[in-house]
Amino acid sequence: MPAAEARLARETTRRRTAVTREQVETVAARALGTFGIVFGAQALPLALAQSTGLRPGAGVALVAVLYGSILAVALAAATKVAVRSAALVFAVLYAGAILAWPLIVVDLEVVADSPPWLYFLCTVATTAAVVALPTMWAVAYTVLVPAMYGVVRLLPAGGGASVSLAILDAVYALILGAVVLIIVTMLRNAARAVDVAQEAALERYESAVRQHASELERAKVDALVHDSVLTTLLSAAAANAPDEQALAARMARDAVRRLDQAGVGWPQTGDRVGLPHLVRRLRAALATFAVAFTVRVVNTGGVEIPVEAADALSTAAVQAMVNSMQHAEDGERVVRREVRVRGIRTGGCAIEIADTGVGFDVEQIPAERLGVRVSIIERMANAGGAARIDSAVGRGTTVTLLWPAGVEADR
Structure with missing residues (x-):
């Protein structure tokens, strides 16, 4: 990785x-x-x-x-x-x-x-x-x-x-x-x-993140099976005395409990994950960028969202950050960039990607620009969320990602 x-x-x-x-x-x-x-x-x-x-x-x-x-x-x-x-x-x-x-x-x-x-x-x-x-x-x-x-x-x-x-x-x-x-x-x-190449690179990044998480989880389960399950089976096979059999039974119960915990900790489609998990994914992406972003996290404890929503928020946020790196600078000004992640009640999330760059006219975005229309707006809409882009020439850009759609109006 x-x-x-x-x-x-x-x-x-x-x-x-x-x-x-x-x-x-x-x-x-x-x-x-x-x-x-x-x-x-x-x-x-x-x-x-x-x-x-x-x-x-x-x-x-x-x-x-x-x-x-x-x-x-x-x-x-x-x-x-x-x-x-x-x-x-x-x-x-x-x-x-x-x-x-x-x-x-x-x-x-x-x-x-x-x-x-x-x-x-x-x-x-x-x-x-x-x-x-x-x-x-x-x-x-x-x-x-x-x-x-x-x-x-x-x-x-x-x-x-x-x-x-x-x-x-x-x-x-x-x-x-x-x-x-x-x-x-x-x-x-x-x-x-x-x-098109940018969109493909983002898809490859998302796939690499998923694969890396899967490999880590497999390694964790493999180690658990080796350390707990196999040891329990060997102990049970060698248990002859009553106290040895009782020890093997306790080891078996502990192994089952740990396997259950491992299964719960592996997010699958339809599961829910906490916002700290999403924040870690964003920080991992930021670590690969050549430009610094300030990260602010507010009220994420205890907030859980579906895995599908976390995937959409993460990928759309990465696309917005890439867009900022590509288009915000004009060679004359120092651009400040910030990522703000905020939990809303117990089941909503808002992410803001803001910069102080050159900005642009939102109405003039060409239809073929995949980075905004497909990777941000449509991706969030398909996941049940929404994306809002606020920008003006010379006044910077702020991309707001919301899940679910309208969560700010309902809070």
Whole structure:
């Protein structure tokens, strides 16, 4: 078992440095914000120059709307707040600007020598679609928007370019958008694989804990059989005198009593265990982690819960701790982590896993994130309990596990 615990500790350390979906989304969003500002600055002089050839007020409004949405994307990426919403707004506004361009150009001379300035933001728009939309919708946007620009480029309002030049511009924008789409999709798939591997590692840990407990119990029973039962049988076989027979009888009664006690002490499905047993399991898991958690235990004496509930609470708590180790740090702050185990009356339990990390928007958890939806929320629900996640960006996270469900409201 020490070797297994060492392997688990190494796996936990590796998981802390692996690519996660949150990291992928953060990198993609910040790249979008950065390149949006860079490409926007590159196109700004041309945008101001061409705005004089548009309908009165249209040029200024177009520049204000698109550049304002670029700044909103950059701000959202920096603060990790409403990133997808800001990216989606920009993608929609850009597509609308492409469609509106032929309708607002009144002086064709402004586009005679250079393409519409919107071209320089095409890759920014396709990247925004990749960040904001599911893969299939992002693919459609990445293909359609460059094609729309190619059509506009053929029109007099788009410079009246030749077919070959319009196709070349559209294909170039399509290639850039496709490269971004492929890279982000590959990283997202890698992050999804990390989630699956994490879930498998937790299952292996739970199996190892069960196997270790079973081996300890078997060793205990084997020692009991050897020390008590076999000795009693040998003594009974050799007993000839009345006092020897009486001694063998007492030894037999003592052996039976000890066997009964051993049977009661081995938790089986349907049995109940005390909360100290659950606390020991959590401390054993914490001993394998590379990050320290403060453990607080309140009112656990005399509280018993079913084995199935203890298993669900233990596994969900370990998952919450792993999530904290993976996602709570941003490299700038010192994160404090705490595990609080509290008994409620004589048959209920509440476990809180809290940290002071970066936090997140609970509503933005992707559906494929197994660590939260499956390993915590669904696991507790299947065991008759409940899980509550309280978090906000910049304000840390607290995961509360309850068994049975609603126990806090009933106390």
